[in-house]
Amino acid sequence: MSEPPSGVRAWDDPATRRAAKKYGLRALGLTALSLPLLLLGAQFVNDNGDTKQGIPGFVPGAFIVAALLALLFGTLSLYNWARIRWTLTRWPWRTMQSHFEEINGFGTPNGQPVLTLDAEGQHRVLTLVAIRYRWRRFRQSELLVCGHPGRGAVIAALDRSSIGWAGRSPFTAFILRRYGKGDRA
Numbered sequence: 001m002s003e004p005p006s007g008v009r010a011w012d013d014p015a016t017r018r019a020a021k022k023y024g025l026r027a028l029g030l031t032a033l034s035l036p037l038l039l040l041g042a043q044f045v046n047d048n049g050d051t052k053q054g055i056p057g058f059v060p061g062a063f064i065v066a067a068l069l070a071l072l073f074g075t076l077s078l079y080n081w082a083r084i085r086w087t088l089t090r091w092p093w094r095t096m097q098s099h100f101e102e103i104n105g106f107g108t109p110n111g112q113p114v115l116t117l118d119a120e121g122q123h124r125v126l127t128l129v130a131i132r133y134r135w136r137r138f139r140q141s142e143l144l145v146c147g148h149p150g151r152g153a154v155i156a157a158l159d160r161s162s163i164g165w166a167g168r169s170p171f172t173a174f175i176l177r178r179y180g181k182g183d184r185a
Helices: 014-042 058-088 132-138 170-179
Strands: 094-103 112-119 122-129 142-148 152-156 163-167
Touching: 014 058, 014 163, 058 142, 058 152, 058 163, 112 142, 122 152
Parallel strands: none
Antiparallel strands: 094 112, 094 142, 112 122, 122 163, 142 152, 152 163
16 A cells, blocks of 8 residues: 555545544444344343243343343444544654554453554554454554654554554553653653
């Protein structure tokens, strides 16, 4: 892919629009998945609200919980897509040096993904809003950044095939201060 045009809004780049559309469609699909899961779970319940004969009691609940999780994560993804779209229509892409690490100490087995951006004498630490398999897409020495890294920004690989939101998390900021890895100007 070609370099993004400099000095123009990131949204004016066709590769950026494709990546944003893909992100939005995934979020919408995840949200829409909740309805069939809910309807499927309801098929295992009779008119009295009891589980149908021969069906284990956990089956309807498993489908309903899956539907609620799909609705929750889909709604949050749609919210992130709206933030991404708003940012892309107002800021240009710029290249920043990046370092990606996982900070352990949260009590989670995988740690917390933390993205460090360096440009123009500023050092910003952001939390990547993504699940583990998407973290690897942004493990590069340079990333494209759109927005104000001090408040949160859209990040993308140099080919703009995948985009994501990197924001400021108060919880992560607390842990980073504890380990002495906060922002530096």
